[in-house]
Amino acid sequence: MTLDSSLYLVPTPIGNLQDITLRALETLKTVDVILAEDTRTTGILLKHFEIKKPLKSYHIFNEHKAVEQLAESMLQGQKMAMVSDAGTPAISDPGFLLVRECIKRDIKIECLPGPTAFVPALVNSGLPSDRFVFEGFLPQKKGRQTRLEGLKDETRTMVFYESPHRLLKALGQFAECFGADRQASVSRELTKIHEETARGTLEEITTYFSEKTIKGEIVIVIAGK
Secondary structure (H helix, E strand, O other): OOOOOOEEEOOEOOOOHHHOOHHHHHHHHHOOEEEEOOHHHHHHHHHHOOOOOOEEEOOOOOHHHHHHHHHHHHHOOOOEEEEOOOEOOOOOOOOHHHHHHHHHOOOOEEEOOOOOOHHHHHHOOOOOOOOEEEEEEOOOOOOHHHHHHHOOOOOOEEEEEEOHHHHHHHHHHHHHHHOOOOEEEEEEOOOOOOOEEEEEEHHHHHHHHHOOOOOOOEEEEEOOO
């Protein structure tokens, strides 16, 4: 495989290691450096597939300082792959700043297709998927209510990410904003052994999850107005 681009955005499995593509494996084996959100997590993935490449930390806390240096290294001929802990880089994960810097410097970029959590959650929700809006993680505090108010009249299906310990609070806020009878779907542990999707009204889903221990990353899909 001949690499013509300097930066490769490589999606990684969101739970099931078998979901990695042959092209992703080939790319990771061929680049000079792999930029990882968490080198420990990516290290486990690379060890599983017997890939030995230098890892460099690239995450939300250092990306502002790192982009220029990384771009300079690529201009000097280094081929880099960027991965997040799971899914596609830059989707509610670090990556956007480096992509923008590469575009600014005319560094070639290629994004490989692959796993991302919101697509299976949207498709198996049973809600309209011909038109939708991806909101990712809402602000935890400042700006959260403003964002919700701005979505009150949204007619497209809405997709959100949420952490398990904030799920019930988020569902309560959604019910208050959109109405407790609004149809929704909550998926967790996608592609894993304990994968689960709960469908119904926001009120019904809240009742369901209030009676059980919640684990795993969460995707919430809510019908539009």
